[in-house]
Amino acid sequence: MLDFHTLAEFSRANCVSICAFLVPANLLATVLTIILTALHRPLHQIWQAAGFASIFALIMVMHVYSWFAIGVVMLPTYILLWLAITCLLANLIAILWRRRFVNTPSLSNNA
Structure with a gap:
């Protein structure tokens, strides 16, 4: 048991x-x-890379919350939390960006 x-x-x-x-x-x-x-x-390569990167970011969030749980509220905890959330958002945006442009025809095909 954990x-x-x-x-x-x-x-x-x-x-x-x-x-x-x-x-x-x-x-x-x-x-x-x-x-x-x-x-x-x-897209599947981007999903794999983003999933792998998100694991590290989620571990960082859990690590920071372990400090918040005992009442440690300092600048490094907020910086690490900001870094993890920024990485999670960057990975999500990368997936959404690629999904949007997979279905968009390129301009060179129309010429």
């Missing part, structure tokens, strides 16, 4: 290590999603 109290304690005890991994992982995975979208890769 014990959330133990998991939250682990998260807080290893904060520096977790953040040292999650911050670059969030940024790199989200940039990969944006690059795939800019290169007009197939």
